[in-house]
Amino acid sequence: MDYRYKYIGERTPRKDAIGKVTGLTKYTLDMKFPGMLQMRFLRSKYPHANIKSFDLSKALAVPGVVKIYTYEDVLEKYGYAPTEPGGYPNVAMLDKRVRYTGDLVAAVVAIDNATAEKALDLIEVEYEVLPAALTIDEAIAEDAPIIHPEWETQGYDNDPAHPLDPDYVVTSNIIPTYMIVDHNVGDIDAAFKEADVIVENTFYYDGYQPHICLEPHCGVAVPEGERVIVYMSGQSLFGTKSAYDKFFGLGKVEIIMPPCGGAFGSKHDATRENCIIALAAMELGRPVANMPTREEEYINYLHRCGMKSTWKLGAKKDGSIIALDCINYCDCGGYNYGVRCACAQAIISSEMITKCPNQRYKILPVFTNTSPGGAYRGYGFFEGSFALGSAVLKMAEQLDLDPMEVFLKNGIEPGDEHLDFQLGHIKTVTSGSMKSLGDAGEKFHWNERWTGWDKPVREDEKTATGVGFGVCVAPRGGMPASVTLSIYGDGSAKISAAVTEIGQGTQTALSKLVAEELNISIDKVDFSEISTRSVPYTPVGQAESRSIVDFGNCLMKAISEIKRQLFELGGQVLGCSPDDLDSIDDYVFMKENPEVGIPWLYLFGFTKCAITVAADNVEHVDGLKYPHAVPFTFFELDVDKETGEIRINDYLGGVDAGKIINPTALTAMYEGGSLQGQGFVTREKLYIDKKTGKVLNGNMIFCGGATVYDHPEKVEFSFPELELDPLTPHGFKGEGEGSNSPSWGMMLAFRNATGKWPDTMPITPKEVLDLLREE
């Protein structure tokens, strides 16, 4: 008889579903405390200006206004802090220079939002308007205004290798960065000489799409005397803490992250607003809330980065790519929220082509006087993959090769080596196979459906139809994490780890792992509160599709030690070898004679409360080897030649997922991510006025996410369990970003349908019609 619990690969309901369907789950949005005050922000109407003076008298006279903060209250006293660990440059809570239209000018604390807003209208500010650089090209021009000229823009908190130098003069808007700017492998110039075909193009990613999380970037700061607790809608628990520690001192602010109503990458960093509420709570002795308006969400709380990518590609007649050269500019906006990394990650899209021996890259993140960009699902490689994909496809077109052949020929296999763009050395890929693309191609009937470069799948007066595919490789895991795992006499297990719940169901997935390995019911496994006071430190939280791998590896190590201790104790009490023992629920017993056993409670007796093990994943993190996955999506789409609309008829998506913990979750993640990706290609665009820096469509009506009607009707998935990566627990790989990254395949389908290549993204109806009218 099989007495083991089976969770991995089985369908298990989410552990948080009941709270969400009853409306009883408390998000940060719902938190209310007695005496709670509200904070609202005055925002700059200029893209670049110095603040000369304030007159707060009329605003302060409004009944119900408790305090108004300006840079005079905070800049000198609290200085600058990183927005994430090692984040750079540092930011001040309120500064005396504004760097984008919508940048923070002042913060009003009042008894309610209406009163705060009334006060905002009465604050008088004198600005010294400065020239602004609103695009990448303007920001890198010779006479560009310097956006972060102060010395605090270089140097890293506590990094002796990069000390602050007050005499350093900043002369460029390219972010000075410790990340490697220039990468060089092989001999690129010689390679171009040998190439049979060279393709060069500059591609602009112009979407700037906001995350549109349904839950805004809210925070509530509650003073407790010794410390302030900040409840925050967030995804990186300790990531946000570094700003608070620097501003206020270690331990003065602790963070709790309740279930989060959507993050998609925008909630890694401490926001300045959520730091000022902590200060106000400390000074006023009352809870203070920041509940951003929807307009603020668009202007202020990050979006996809704009990119200008110039790729030059050299290939032989048979489609082997022998040279890859890219200069990648990334538009950070007025501040850097992890964007240096996004710029580097854009080049990660080159991991589709691990067989190319000669590569040269220049990674240039740039400040502009526009709303800051940040991480977004498919962090940099989503934006970058259009540019590289476009170059590879144009090469295939010139050589009249089936693009599938080109990717299978050049693409990644386990054991391949590639540049690590963050650390600058060569890393080994331990899993990730272009074979998954080939297999899915068969399922999609690619060979039958691809009509070649010369004609569309079908065409009539109104509609042209095309097929395409995209693929986008990225690492899955390989970042440090830590957990504490305990088992108790009542047969339960407690996981303590910085695993925030942003919708992906990672807490359920990791609970399944623990339940199965310890052979207990999943109902007996729970997480501790996601608080900086209760869980062990992990610098980056739910990000880069890594949680299952990194936290999973920690848990496997902890479980192994717990079982060792449990059976050692059991062996002592039952008078046998630990190897003779097994456990189910809270009962340790002899495998050969199950009647001989003892419950955990009695095993622990009067001497033990629990078996608790702390574990990290250091054996799996060396910066030299990483698991990878190869997500892909095949599309068939219609281009409406009259309206410029693009409609997806069907798609087949998937990834080489390794061992799957939660089949339903994987499909749900994939559907949701794909829908976002499709929106980024065809519908969604944030319009930032190129003269005033103003966000023109900052609301859900003119820049909204997909509705139910936008969901394609026919969707199919393929999740082959190819190789099981030894660096991952059980062969699991994370998922989250792979689902939208292959959306550049729609560009191939568009080319197949219309014969046209876009050089910008997105292609909304306007861009489509412009392309169709081009000669």
Add this chain to the structure above:
Amino acid sequence: METNTAVSSKVITIRVNGQLYMQHVYANTTLAELLRDQLGLTGTKVSCNDGACGACTVICDGEAILSCHVLAIECEGKTIETIEGISKNGELHPLQKAFAAEENWLQCGLCVPGMIMSAKALLDRNPHPTEDEVLESISSNICRCGNYRRHLNAIRQVVEGVYD
């Protein structure tokens, strides 16, 4: 509660989840503010405050409405149902069971109360809707996690009586 120093106010009677209340509201207090801030019923979410996302959907006299875009004063004397009121004697409503089911794997969950109330308003009026009617009922509910196929599946399952 918002002070709104220059705005007039009134005491209104309103029935919420079967319970009668007398509440003091300002002329510009929205129904969502009344429900969330005064009655503590935070299951109804305010996400855009602009009538564009549907997270605030509740049922008013049998009709799905966007509570962030309706004034509390307009609801005087009316009957309101929120997500907190649809389970009976501790048992989940079939729509709640369906949305919580494994095959309908919800994600961040913020759209779910509004989505359920939109569907409930349809099914209370018409227990056998067409596919188009089901789609239309949630056409004003944005789900950024992109879980639409599963939300639709949940509603269809309820129509088919799977959770009766």
